[in-house]
Amino acid sequence: MAKYDKADIERRMQGAIDSLKGDLSGLRTGRANTSLLDPVVVEVYGSMMPLNQVATVSAPEPRMLSVQVWDKANVTAVEKGIAKANLGLNPMIDGQNVRLPMPDLTEERRKDLAKLAGQYAEQSKIAIRNVRRDGMEALKEDEKKKEISEDERKRSEDEVQKLTDKYVGEADQAAQAKEKEIMTQ
Structure with missing residues (x-):
């Protein structure tokens, strides 16, 4: 066999x-890492989708993640998805961007x-x-x-x-x- x-x-x-x-x-250190948001799923268009299929995630600063949502109608859904993922992050909406400052550990x-x-x-x-x-x-x-x-x-x-x-x-x-x-x- x-x-x-x-x-x-x-x-x-x-x-x-x-x-x-x-x-x-995926383990969060004090630094912003885009892979931190990999497990986030967002409810859009009546179905659950990975965050990376509705937005672009970047780390413009060492202690800040930025999520550029492609469709303005999905901004609040993205914010809810990030909050639901229970990552200890506090999303702040800024137009079509969701900013995520990294809290101190x-x-x-x-x-x-x-x-x-x-x-x-x-x-x-x-x-x-x-x-x-x-x-x-x-x-x-x-x-x-x-x-x-x-x-x-x-x-x-x-x-x-x-x-x-x-x-x-x-x-x-x-x-x-x-x-x-x-x-x-």
Whole structure:
């Protein structure tokens, strides 16, 4: 059934890292980051749409996000969508623009965000270990079917372990960098 495929294992481990980086970029630091508004959905034209399909998000200043709404009729819907997303931001309407000043982070909030970054990294490492387990099982199965020798299995298991170590290290580095960013902003 499962045949060992090193490229697939590496692709899946890289996917876990990419997902982690996406999660970490969504964590709010003191600085304005346009990806902070990625989870926002807005009710327009009778349906729910992602914010980026009804407006342009930019960061004109280090501590300010600006949302340029394309259709003036949707400005209040965008404001409501941002408020509903519960991001701790206070939208201010300015014509067809919605301005979002970034509030200062309290020390307690910084610690919570740093802890959350660590949790994201742990989830990523679990995903990477699950990919390793799948690879190891595929190797044992291939050996049992006599498709590879015991030496080949051991060599490939070492490769899988090296990949695992590499990607777990990347997850740790990404989380540590984000925690440092959160605590120093």
